[in-house]
Amino acid sequence: MTVSASTAPPQEEAPPAPAPAPALETVPEAATEAAPAPERRRGADTRALTQVLFGELKELQPGTPEHNRVRGALIEANLPLVRYAAARFRSRNEPMEDVVQVGTIGLINAIDRFDPDRGVQFPTFAMPTVIGEIKRYFRDNVRTVHVPRRLHELWVQVNSATEDLTTAFGRTPTTAEIAERLRIAEDEVLSCIEAGRSYHATSLEAAQEGDGLPGLLDRLGYEDPALDGVEHRDLVRHLLVQLPEREQRILLLRYYSNLTQSQISAELGVSQMHVSRLLARSFQRLRSANRIEA
Template sequence: MASGTPSAAISAADGPLLVESEDEDAPRARQSRGADTRALTQVLFGELKCLQPGTADHSRVRGALIEANLPLVRYAAARFRSRNEPMEDVIQVGTIGLINAIDRFDPDRGVQFPTFAMPTVVGEIKRYFRDNVRTVHVPRRLHELWVQVNGATEDLTTLHGRIPTTAEIAERLKIGEDEVLACIEAGRSYHATSLEAAQEGDGLPGLLDRLGYEDPALAGVEHRDLVRHLLVQLPEREQRILMLRYYSNLTQSQISQELGVSQMHVSRLLARSFARLRSANRIEA
């Protein structure tokens, strides 16, 4: 009975010992798997070197190399979990870096493949975030400084058990507080907020509904610009008559007194001005 169910024969006091034994074996198991992967990788690269690119055998061995080293990509992608990007996409991008590393790797140089491939994988992932994920382009220097600020923030949070202040981060990195604030602002470019999304907590409508309103005078802008363009084509006296009539709101009688001409002449000049403006107006034509 006891041999059939070994867990029943373990006392409560022995339980922690069993757990500790399993925890101690886990790193050794991972190291063993890593050693097996490195050995397999070395053998596969030896085979790949003797095969002609483009052949079926070359593609098969190359695919086996990619499959064997995918844990390296997952390990590199785990460093970017805080970026709020789907991990499947990050792993896919990292796999592209892995493939590039496999195609460029020379086993005769005496360098372990993981050592050679990791910078390429991480670089491909960083390039993806830099070029495709951020909604606002951030200067490269500011992006590199943001990585340091982000790391210092995590270290200080672990050290103090709280979110560090801007001054603490600046002191840690020996930079100014304004640079820290600029980096924090740059970090927000990784996250886009929908204009139509409702604001959390305040119960207000979406940002799109609060950005502004439609100016009722906007439709008249084009017409005012057109009138200004047409007016300069009239003689100076006719321009003045139109300004007095429609901007100063004077009657034809008041305009005739202002200019010292008859009201009939003012009427004829207005009619002639309208005819010229209509003929010059391409929109009505």
């Protein structure tokens, strides 16, 4: 109690609540554009309560009911910090309740590691831990399409540079501007942006929601005109092996080497009429052996 009494005089001439406000990261600043004064007061009250609770927690034995009660009160008081951090990941299309739960794990870890005697505001200490826990969750649990770690880490830098340049230029920066800012190639920037969007595999047959378009399979696929020829070639290969060797050679010379019957007769040393009869006999055998036509 003597500590609070010794700090009372400076509080009388200027209340300390507004002074530490910037130390609460950007939690009040981001949410107070519509009503800055009430949010600022709420943030000051949260900081004051957090400071008192940490003072009590330091004097308690871990594992005791009183220690658990104060620790739970600290978690409850600083949940707005977790919700603020989770709001940065709304574009990931992941249930916000799950993201908040993961961020709460980071908050608990920060509470367990925080030392109030170091003179650092708790939100300043806790925010990197909360965001790091959420990012780890997205990296290890959410992605069904895994990208190289280097590309994922570079995507974080690309995303940060995009936000900074958007604020500086008042518009979305180009790929060249982002590449110049990070001193990397434009192809790497494009790869990072593509990797950042690759969280879930999309079914080729799933219909596109909202736009009424057919699935990717119908939009991106096409019918190969040579596809039917694959079955025909396989069937012909199966039937050809059933012919005598000379008839196989005549068919190959006629339809694969494109020789005329006269050229084939000269090649084999038989008459053109005989070549014609052999071709006709081969066709007859092929048709009789073709189960599809039968």
